[in-house]
Amino acid sequence: xxxxxxxxxxEVYRVIxxxxxxxxxxxxxxxxxxxxxxxxxxxxxxIPSTVSVINSITDRVIRTVKIPDGSAQAAVNPRTxxxxxxxxxxxxxxxxxxxxxxxxxxKVGPNPMGLAVNRRTxxxxxLNHDNNTLSVxxxxxxxxxxxxxxxxxxxxxxxxxxxxxxxRTxxxxxLxTGGRTVTVINGxxxRVIRTVTVGDFPTVIKLNxRTxxxxxxTSRGLVVINGxxxRIVTTITGIGEVGVFGxxxxxxxxxxxxxxxxxxxxxxxxxxxxxxxxxxxIFPIQIYINRRTxxxxxxxxxxxxxxxxxxxxxxxxxxxxxxxxxxQGVIAGIVNMRSNKLYTVNRRIITFRSSxxxxxxxxLRSTNR
Numbered sequence: 001x002x003x004x005x006x007x008x009x010x011e012v013y014r015v016i017x018x019x020x021x022x023x024x025x026x027x028x029x030x031x032x033x034x035x036x037x038x039x040x041x042x043x044x045x046x047i048p049s050t051v052s053v054i055n056s057i058t059d060r061v062i063r064t065v066k067i068p069d070g071s072a073q074a075a076v077n078p079r080t081x082x083x084x085x086x087x088x089x090x091x092x093x094x095x096x097x098x099x100x101x102x103x104x105x106x107k108v109g110p111n112p113m114g115l116a117v118n119r120r121t122x123x124x125x126x127l128n129h130d131n132n133t134l135s136v137x138x139x140x141x142x143x144x145x146x147x148x149x150x151x152x153x154x155x156x157x158x159x160x161x162x163x164x165x166x167x168r169t170x171x172x173x174x175l176x177t178g179g180r181t182v183t184v185i186n187g188x189x190x191r192v193i194r195t196v197t198v199g200d201f202p203t204v205i206k207l208n209x210r211t212x213x214x215x216x217x218t219s220r221g222l223v224v225i226n227g228x229x230x231r232i233v234t235t236i237t238g239i240g241e242v243g244v245f246g247x248x249x250x251x252x253x254x255x256x257x258x259x260x261x262x263x264x265x266x267x268x269x270x271x272x273x274x275x276x277x278x279x280x281x282i283f284p285i286q287i288y289i290n291r292r293t294x295x296x297x298x299x300x301x302x303x304x305x306x307x308x309x310x311x312x313x314x315x316x317x318x319x320x321x322x323x324x325x326x327x328q329g330v331i332a333g334i335v336n337m338r339s340n341k342l343y344t345v346n347r348r349i350i351t352f353r354s355s356x357x358x359x360x361x362x363x364l365r366s367t368n369r
Contacts, residue, residue, distance in 0.1 A: 012322050013312045017059050021052035026072045027160060028345050030056070030334045033078040034097055037334060037343060040074045040085055051085060053100055056336050063100040067093045073115040073160055077122065080139055084124050086112040092126055094142050104142040108135040114162035118170070121187060125163050125172055129153045134174055136190055146190035150183040151176025160332070161204040161244060168209045169227060175205045175216065182216060184230050194230040198223045204242070208269060210249045217242040222256060224272055234272050239265040246287030246296065251315060255296050257284035264298050266318055276318040281309040288333040288342060295321075297342050299330040310344060
């Protein structure tokens with residue numbers, strides 16, 4: 001294993017667009033079928049919460065949808081063309097993607113934060129932070145059909161990656177950010193079938209549905225769970241304080257940014273071994289992946305003294321392609337694999353793309369308010 005750094009390449013990424021959205025954007029989702037992007041804007045005093053709808057073909061805002069105030073997280077079901085947005089008013093707004101308007105408000109538990117969709121079963125899962133429950137919503141009826149007790153939640157942490165859904169096995173995995181566990185739920189019965197102890201300070205949970213492996217970042221490393229047995233396979237250590245990692249199921253590679261250093265760890269998920277360490281900017285915190293082109297994008301935290309950056313990485317060679325600055329404070333990101341674009345969300349949306357000299361190059365876009 002070796003550490004790799006930037007190297008000269010003919011492939012260069014650049015910012016090609018800045019798309020203005022609403023005040024205080026917090027999250028964004030992409031409907032792969034309609035090619036529309038939905039950006040949740042939390043608003044501010046006397047400024048309502050909204051969703052900005054962006055046509056990713058023209059990269060223009062085509063509609064602004066009013067939603068309940070205090071909205072934060074979103075999820076989309078491309079099959080039904082419905083977008084779900086949680087709010088601190090203890091509701092989930094249902095947006096019809098064809099009409100671009102709210103068609104239902106579903107009452108859930110107090111302080112809903114995490115949000116995930118099972119496209120196959122048309123079920124929506126909402127993690128209610130203040131009473132440690134998971135609301136199960138029927139997408140067909142737009143109503144809660146079950147409420148499930150899960151592990152304790154940290155009142156000071158409400159990350160977007162606290163629920164993972166395996167659509168192949170119909171298993172739902174809920175992180176206990178205030179405890180040490182992952183709750184495993186059978187999506188057919190809405191019953192808890194196992195509670196897995198993973199360790200202190202779990203923050204992010206993601207899975208690879210092809211291999212049926214679940215990955216959890218904790219204070220002691222990256223915990224790997226076998227989805228067939230619901231038992232821990234191993235804990236990958238020596239990778240620092242892992243931020244929002246990314247998985248490329250096609251290459252069996254996991255990219256774990258160490259947000260306490262300059263390193264992105266590359267892990268072979270077949271062997272659970274670190275195979276490379278890539279030097280990135282200061283404090284890499286989020287990973288976005290284009291599975292088709294095998295390009296990985298690592299966003300840094302940034303500060304008043306150090307600008308936020310996004311580094312493009314060649315997933316085959318583990319070499320840095322180049323680094324761009326999308327604006328301060330990247331909150332979220334979306335990869336449009338069809339058009340080969342990356343959209344990052346900060347105060348507006350920024351789009352990135354590779355040099356036109358490179359055939360099939362990628363686009364970086366970002367979102368600002």
